Amino acid sequence: xxxxxxxxxxxxxxxxxxxxxxxxxxxxxxxxxxxxxxxxxxxxxxxxxxxxxxxxxxxxxxxxxxxxxxxxxxxxxxxxxxxxxxxxxxxxxxxxxxxxxxxxxxxxxxxxxxxxxxxxxxxxxxxxxxxxxxxxxxxxxxxxxxxxxxxxxxxxxxxxxxxxxxxxxxxxxxxxxxxxxxxxxxxxxxxxxxxxxxxxxxxxxxxxxxxxxxxxxxxxxxxxxxxxxxxxxxxxxxxxxxxxxxxxxxxxxxxxxxxxxxxxxxxxxxxxxxxxxxxxxxxxxxxxxxxxxxxxxxxxxxxxxxxxxxxxxxxxxxxxxxxxxxxxxxxxxxxxxxxxxxxxxxxxxxxxxxxxxxxxxxxxxxxxxxxxxxxxxxxxxxxxxxxxxxxxxxxxxxxxxxxxxxxxxxxxxxxxxxxxxxxxxxxxxxxxxxxxxxxxxxxxxxxxxxxxxxxxxxxxxxxxxxxxxxxxxxxxxxxxxxxxxxxxxxxxxxxxxxxxxxxxxxxxxxxxxxxxxxxxxxxxxxxxxxxxxxxxxxxxxxxxxxxxxxxxxxxxxxxxxxxxxxxxxxxxxxxxxxxxxxxxxxxxxxxxxx
Ligand code: OXD
Ligand code: MN
Numbered sequence: 001x002x003x004x005x006x007x008x009x010x011x012x013x014x015x016x017x018x019x020x021x022x023x024x025x026x027x028x029x030x031x032x033x034x035x036x037x038x039x040x041x042x043x044x045x046x047x048x049x050x051x052x053x054x055x056x057x058x059x060x061x062x063x064x065x066x067x068x069x070x071x072x073x074x075x076x077x078x079x080x081x082x083x084x085x086x087x088x089x090x091x092x093x094x095x096x097x098x099x100x101x102x103x104x105x106x107x108x109x110x111x112x113x114x115x116x117x118x119x120x121x122x123x124x125x126x127x128x129x130x131x132x133x134x135x136x137x138x139x140x141x142x143x144x145x146x147x148x149x150x151x152x153x154x155x156x157x158x159x160x161x162x163x164x165x166x167x168x169x170x171x172x173x174x175x176x177x178x179x180x181x182x183x184x185x186x187x188x189x190x191x192x193x194x195x196x197x198x199x200x201x202x203x204x205x206x207x208x209x210x211x212x213x214x215x216x217x218x219x220x221x222x223x224x225x226x227x228x229x230x231x232x233x234x235x236x237x238x239x240x241x242x243x244x245x246x247x248x249x250x251x252x253x254x255x256x257x258x259x260x261x262x263x264x265x266x267x268x269x270x271x272x273x274x275x276x277x278x279x280x281x282x283x284x285x286x287x288x289x290x291x292x293x294x295x296x297x298x299x300x301x302x303x304x305x306x307x308x309x310x311x312x313x314x315x316x317x318x319x320x321x322x323x324x325x326x327x328x329x330x331x332x333x334x335x336x337x338x339x340x341x342x343x344x345x346x347x348x349x350x351x352x353x354x355x356x357x358x359x360x361x362x363x364x365x366x367x368x369x370x371x372x373x374x375x376x377x378x379x380x381x382x383x384x385x386x387x388x389x390x391x392x393x394x395x396x397x398x399x400x401x402x403x404x405x406x407x408x409x410x411x412x413x414x415x416x417x418x419x420x421x422x423x424x425x426x427x428x429x430x431x432x433x434x435x436x437x438x439x440x441x442x443x444x445x446x447x448x449x450x451x452x453x454x455x456x457x458x459x460x461x462x463x464x465x466x467x468x469x470x471x472x473x474x475x476x477x478x479x480x481x482x483x484x485x486x487x488x489x490x491x492x493x494x495x496x497x498x499x500x501x502x503x504x505x506x507x508x509x510x511x512x513x514x515x516x517x518x519x520x521x522x523x524x525x526x527x528x529x530x531x532x533x534x535x536x537x538x539x540x541x542x543x544x545x546x547x548x549x550x551x552x553x554x555x556x557x558x559x560x561x562x563x564x565x566x567x568x569x570x571x572x573x574x575x576x577x578x579x580x581x582x583x584x585x586x587x588x589x590x591x592x593x594x
Pocket of ligand 2: 227249278
């Protein structure tokens with residue numbers, strides 16, 4: 001059999017023949033290489049230097065105004081059998097998809113440099129990590145991949161030693177939305193993306209590899225590739241436990257991953273450690289626990305709303321060596337976005353004189369790209385080859401009504417249903433209407449590389465003898481009162497909810513059994529020092545049985561939409577809860593020592 005490097009060389013030659021670049025550059029990931037590339041981009045205008053005194057090593061990239069977000073309607077899963085992609089994906093026959101994009105790739109790199117970017121998703125020495133190579137004609141993509149992945153010589157050595165890697169081909173093409181496609185070929189471990197330079201469409205290691213192709217690989221190899229942050233919570237006794245949490249785009253994953261404990265918790269000795277803010281790969285270990293790595297090496301975070309109050313760790317980490325995309329700038333060339341309490345914009349994200357009548361200074365989906373280590377709460381365990389053991393999995397969404405602040409699933413299968421039923425109001429991270437409720441199972445609707453029904457079956461399969469699975473919870477920071485105001489303060493105060501969750505994991509926290517799961521009583525949560533009225537806390541934790549009956553009916557309909565492949569186990573779970581809602585009164589269960 002040909003070695004991986006032979007097959008890589010052959011692929012690079014084939015791509016060069018098709019795309020006709022002026023030159024080919026194999027990236028080694030060195031600091032000299034990135035320095036030169038950055039100088040070239042500053043000279044060409046691909047990057048704009050920012051204030052070197054306040055923001056050393058930072059630069060700004062302005063994307064094409066029609067290329068500012070992921071494009072789900074142009075994103076395809078191309079499997080031989082349409083049902084393998086499922087109703088949750090756009091599908092195209094692989095032969096047709098290759099023909100369609102190859103026609104666009106023909107000659108696409110004329111006059112440009114073709115970069116060959118070997119990368120590793122996850123610590124170089126981790127058995128959970130997987131490698132890929134992205135071929136791109138965008139130096140901006142190369143610079144981002146260098147921050148977001150372990151890119152260069154070490155990844156190439158691992159590829160040489162392994163027998164497969166994910167092939168990602170990218171060109172910005174003409175940046176024409178009519179000639180834009182993000183194609184995935186999971187059976188070939190291949191991606192072809194053309195016509196966009198935007199993060200999620202162009203940094204192929206992230207959504208395309210680590211989630212869409214990764215989820216496919218994970219199913220065939222017995223692990224999970226999830227749209228989850230990973231955070232470590234250290235209690236005053238010095239024990240750190242790890243939580244993985246899935247929220248749809250722009251629901252505060254980055255904020256939760258970098259949470260600053262409230263003052264009283266800090267004083268008592270609580271600490272928060274960041275492992276990852278977007279993607280989590282989890283695999284059962286020999287001990288039966290799920291062990292997780294963050295496959296990424298950086299954060300590609302949403303800038304607007306990032307401030308001292310909302311996410312001081314994020315603000316601190318982006319003061320140096322950061323690539324900003326589509327933010328505004330101040331008169332002295334500092335980056336600026338809506339929600340930043342200091343400074344005034346003079347130019348907007350398109351480089352026009354800032355005029356509030358023309359819209360915000362920063363695009364709502366403007367971003368920062370920064371190395372993970374720059375985060376003050378970065379955990380050295382993010383580099384651990386074996387990963388970290390996961391004690392709890394949290395699902396959540398933006399639900400202004402109905403869904404309580406937190407509840408616990410009775411068992412794994414119930415937890416899988418809770419994840420499958422997740423929903424949220426849409427945000428600006430993808431193009432489309434904002435503020436509409438859409439079901440987003442496990443926050444993977446845009447990212448699962450195969451049929452959701454098969455994905456739920458895969459999740460259920462982890463519940464087997466010997467497994468020591470994490471408990472599963474659902475949170476909702478976004479419930480509103482009758483006055484339209486949020487009932488829960490959110491941000492650092494969310495640690496109070498995490499404390500309850502960890503207390504449930506070790507049997508020290510109480511809960512009340514309800515038809516939808518285990519909900520804390522008011523006395524089970526530490527609300528000390530919070531300005532929250534008893535009426536508001538009752539509303540936050542309350543369950544409106546009638547409204548939940550409609551919700552369960554809607555969930556049942558949603559599951560039925562996946563047809564015959566939907567696991568019966570999940571449908572049974574839905575039916576049991578619907579029946580319990582119609583009959584069961586709430587009862588209180590107390591922790592053994594609580
Ligand atoms: C992201 C997203 O960019 O989920 O992380 O949209
Ligand atoms: Mn994401």
